[in-house]
Amino acid sequence: xxxxxxxxxxxxxxxxxxxxxxxxxxxxxxxxxxxxxxxxxxxxxxxxxxxxxxxxxxxxxxxxxxxxxxxxxxxxxxxxxxxxxxxxxxxxxxxxxxxxxxxxxxxxxxxxxxxxxxxxxxxxxxxxxxxxxxxxxxxxxxxxxxxxxxxxxxxxxxxxxxxxxxxxxxxxxxxxxxxxxxxxxxxxxxxxxxxxxxxxxxxxxxxxxxxxxxxxxxxxxxxxxxxxxxxxxxxxxxxxxxxxxxxxxxxxxxxxxxxxxxxxxxxxxxxxxxxxxxxxxxxxxxxxxxxxxxxxxxxxxxxxxxxxxxxxx
Numbered sequence: 101x102x103x104x105x106x107x108x109x110x111x112x113x114x115x116x117x118x119x120x121x122x123x124x125x126x127x128x129x130x131x132x133x134x135x136x137x138x139x140x141x142x143x144x145x146x147x148x149x150x151x152x153x154x155x156x157x158x159x160x161x162x163x164x165x166x167x168x169x170x171x172x173x174x175x176x177x178x179x180x181x182x183x184x185x186x187x188x189x190x191x192x193x194x195x196x197x198x199x200x201x202x203x204x205x206x207x208x209x210x211x212x213x214x215x216x217x218x219x220x221x222x223x224x225x226x227x228x229x230x231x232x233x234x235x236x237x238x239x240x241x242x243x244x245x246x247x248x249x250x251x252x253x254x255x256x257x258x259x260x261x262x263x264x265x266x267x268x269x270x271x272x273x274x275x276x277x278x279x280x281x282x283x284x285x286x287x288x289x290x291x292x293x294x295x296x297x298x299x300x301x302x303x304x305x306x307x308x309x310x311x312x313x314x315x316x317x318x319x320x321x322x323x324x325x326x327x328x329x330x331x332x333x334x335x336x337x338x339x340x341x342x343x344x345x346x347x348x349x350x351x352x353x354x355x356x357x358x359x360x361x362x363x364x365x366x367x368x369x370x371x372x373x374x375x376x377x378x379x380x381x382x383x384x385x386x387x388x389x390x391x392x393x394x395x396x397x398x399x400x401x402x403x404x405x406x407x408x409x410x411x412x413x
Contacts, residue, residue, distance in 0.1 A: 270410060
């Protein structure tokens with residue numbers, strides 16, 4: 101696989117990345133059991149800059165964009181994937197192989213016009229899951245469009261989809277497209293499966309438009325988005341959101357928790373840069389934290405009804 105020697109070559113010449121990948125081998129893990137599923141917690145101090153990133157307009161303008169090619173460290177290499185995207189080693193990894201897929205142009209983090217690219221990359225690299233943090237849903241560079249790649253099955257979500265009970269929200273008569281949701285998952289979710297790329301793109305955008313009617317929609321609906329390609333079909337997972345960070349993120353003293361989740365956290369692998377937070381996360385606290393960020397029951401029911409009405413029309 102191309103990515104393995106690419107990573108090895110980068111770690112041989114890029115000390116920052118090499119040191120961070122070495123430290124990743126020493127990170128701590130623990131699991132929180134919810135009965136039908138588990139959430140894993142990774143204590144990873146190197147991710148503190150990402151977790152605490154300021155993404156207001158003034159802060160973004162005050163720093164050089166770290167995804168623009170002219171601002172890359174001299175040791176960093178960039179694989180020319182296609183005319184639109186590069187692929188680079190992520191120097192602050194969560195996974196043993198962690199890649200960033202930035203646009204070559206400095207364009208905003210908006211999925212419109214790029215979902216087809218996401219599907220193409222997922223099909224090109226089936227050993228990886230591709231994911232997208234919305235501009236107000238965990239992206240630390242909302243001013244520069246990018247995806248990320250992680251090895252398959254490193255996030256609990258991919259196993260949970262198989263083992264957890266799901267509700268079917270929509271299906272075409274010939275079952276060429278199925279829309280489902282994992283039940284009682286503490287993070288409201290939409291799963292779309294199809295082998296038909298055109299059908300999948302069309303319905304994704306329809307569902308995204310529906311999400312925009314029940315959750316903040318500026319400049320796009322708040323979402324975390326995943327795609328992978330397996331057994332000749334794509335699986336897409338959307339986590340619609342209503343908020344970026346819980347009140348505990350902004351609290352002072354003992355109430356403060358550095359919890360600023362993006363895709364990886366919503367997929368059941370919580371990245372905890374501080375040891376105190378790593379130790380305190382339990383079932384009630386995680387229900388509270390995610391409960392502030394995911395859709396309310398009322399919002400999700402409204403979304404379900406819209407998808408149901410689409411099926412009945």
